[in-house]
Amino acid sequence: MKLFSKIAVDRIAQRWLLACATACIPWLAFAPAMAQGAAGYPAKPVRMVVPFAAGGPADVLGRVVGEGISRAMGQSVLVDNKAGAAGTIGVDMVAKAAPDGYTLAVVPVGNIAVNPALMPNLPYKPADLAPVAMLATAENVLVVNTSTHVKSLQDLLRLAAQKPGQLTFASPGAGSQAHLAGELLQQDANIKLIHVPYKGVSPAMTDLVGGQVTMMFAQLSAALPYIKAGKLVPLGVASARRSAVLPDVPTIAEQGLPKFEAVSWYALMAPAGTPPDLLRKLSKQTEAVLADPALKEKLGTLGMEAAGGTPEQLAATIQKESARWAGLIRQRHITID
Known part of the structure; x- marks a missing residue:
């Protein structure tokens, strides 16, 4: 009985260790990116997803800002147009990407602060995306x-x-x-x-x-x-x-309508779970790029105003705008049918 007990215990221990090792494989694969942290980032090209076709405001903004970030960080920023379903396809792609700082998205106000209240079957939730910085407002x-x-x-x-x-x-x-x-x-x-x-x-x-x-x-x-x-x-x-x-x-x-305001804006966002130090580094680099007078002038010709700010400030804006537009959608019974 003692021998049987020892064998049983050994088998249980082996199974437990195997289960732990299997569960840890995804984290071990992600460990180099986590260990690298902000100090070594970026070590490879960064993909910036624009959820609309080339040539539109979001695309132009993504390319202008992407060029600036590329120069500042010494690494390529590749703009990837993923149009479809009014931006939903591209934003969802980023929401489901690895949270390692190498996949970002240019997200308009509608896709993060309006559509969640309009589309009950939206494939992503606002919580699936992490705020980086406000890029620009458009009049x-x-x-x-x-x-x-x-x-x-x-x-x-x-x-x-x-x-x-x-x-x-x-x-x-x-x-x-x-x-x-x-x-x-x-x-x-x-x-x-x-x-x-x-x-x-x-x-x-x-x-x-x-x-x-x-x-x-x-x-x-x-x-x-x-x-x-x-x-x-x-x-x-x-x-x-x-x-x-x-x-x-x-x-x-x-x-005569003192509370009226309807401004379009575009934010830089990453997958939820992206390390906070990477978000802060990206935010600071983005704000520095947006402060460039030449970039501000270029955006001005497009009717846009360069923004900036911290991830926390962007999160607060998203929360405020989400509540405001959700209220209007309810009161006006707005649907997308």
Whole structure:
């Protein structure tokens, strides 16, 4: 019996050790990256996923910032466009990537602070991503077709009151920042408009210029050429302060809607679980890159303002914006169907 007991105990011990070793294999594989820490990072090229097609604001921003980070850190930053499902595919890819600092994402406000409240079956959760730094904010401007003969926001609100449910506002898609801004305008001004969603900014702008829709909240970079050509009339900037590009156009808040603000922004994020020291290093390098006057000037031509800040500050912004837009989505019964 004693011999049997010893054999049984030995077998149990062997199985326990084997189980522990097997469980530790993933951690052992990840150990070099953890041990390397911020001091040796980056030791290989970094992939920056842009969840949209090349040529758009997120892509341009990712490439400009990526070039700066590459120079600062002495390692290549490779921009990888993973478009699809309004950014969901690319963001989900990063959320599921190894948390070693070598996979990052340019994440717009919609994909981190809006879609979780709109899409119950979203494949990732905000908690699956770790904040690094705010990259930039993008100004939105309310524009109308010249055929409306509207010259100011008050003109538009009076017209909307006279024709409830008849004026239309375009957006590049349901749940987009342009859509939410239009819903916010209806709520704050107590008017009724009709939302007309399109599949992208380009067709929406085309129909707005052509007079098929009345108005649109558009990023300044998309609307500015038409404003300069006299094809669209800017009624108000959706930011807290006036735009340096359109200094004579008042904010919407200045024109009787003091709480109105609908700003697009883009954040640099990593997979959750990325070591805090790597996040801090990336954040500091990103902020230094964004402080470059030449980069600020380049972003300014796109209607963007360089941002920066710590991971903690970005986390606070995401939390605040998530609560604000989730509240609007509930109150306005917004869906993406």
